[in-house]
């Protein structure tokens with residue numbers, strides 16, 4: 001740990017997928033089977049994932065964004081309705097609300113976890129009615145879309161109580177949270193993300209997610225009506241019988257019953273997913289070990305705050321976001337990222353909050369002061385590389401680079 005930065009040159013990517021020979025063999029077997037699109041492997045992946053998270057129904061699609069879109073469509077979201085959406089999230093969570101012509105009522109984040117702050121959600125509903133948000137004060141608030149940022153679950157018991165009191169549906173954006181679990185307190189039973197934690201829970205299998213199919217997603221639910229609607233709309237709004245096409249039934253006849261979408265997953269992708277899912281817990285455990293190592297080796301660096309660990313959570317550790325104590329440094333977050341890049345360390349930021357993007361600012365008039373916690377916190381957050389298969393020297397290089405940079409740029 002005593003080399004100077006100029007003597008060390010090592011590239012550490014932000015993420016590198018973990019793909020085994022079994023997975024490659026299964027993709028090859030799929031290609032050789034002649035069945036490339038939705039078929040037996042998708043059916044198996046759906047059944048396996050539903051069983052793994054404890055859900056009754058699972059609909060495989062080609063992204064988490066598609067799953068979120070199908071969920072809000074199936075729940076009957078109407079133009080002009082409002083949905084509570086955290087501002088601290090990726091584009092997808094809010095854009096699907098816009099697909100239906102509805103309004104994202106943006107909610108600030110909890111400063112410790114970056115997850116949606118339920119107190120602010122209650123406040124935002126009051127603000128809406130009082131005309132203190134940029135949205136139409138008469139908009140009907142119909143739903144809430146929690147995001148488990150980085151894989152640290154919200155207390156879904158609290159979210160469910162909040163939603164039940166106000167007659168809202170819940171669509172859970174669980175893009176980071178497979179596998180993850182929570183319990184409301186030490187006496188409560190553990191619940192997996194997707195185990196009836198929302199009307200619909202949506203997972204992502206994008207290339208850098210906790211398990212991957214390259215591109216892919218899954219919507220899980222215990223509600224058969226929602227599952228049927230999502231399945232139908234995921235394939236052009238074709239009648240149920242159309243799915244027999246994928247089971248070798250009467251292939252030439254189908255009926256269009258709604259103007260649906262083209263969101264179905266391929267068997268090639270599911271071939272990867274079936275095997276990745278079997279490894280989901282061991283991949284998570286490996287990420288947790290790396291996160292614990294980072295926490296141990298970065299503890300006590302005055303210029304940093306480390307991501308929280310909570311006893312009543314099984315953390316998916318999709319991300320390892322550190323926060324800079326900017327008042328103790330003579331450079332800002334962007335310069336810190338540039339300096340890490342110079343040392344070969346790939347980083348990312350999760351996220352520029354939605355209200356600071358031109359579309360949400362200009363279309364609706366959201367301002368930084370509407371969402372003060374996210375407005376401030378995002379300027380000092382950096383996600384460090386964290387992925388299974390990260391080599392010891394790569395982990396050491398990340399720690400050494402961060403420590404050296406903090407020491408070199410510490411304010412006197």
Ligand SMILES: Cc1ncc(COP(=O)(O)O)c(C=O)c1O
Pocket residue numbers: 062063064065066089090092093147173175176203204205206216217
């Ligand atoms: C919180 C969140 N939701 C949704 C998505 C969208 O996932 P997908 O790329 O599978 O559509 C992402 C992707 O990064 C995400 O981070």
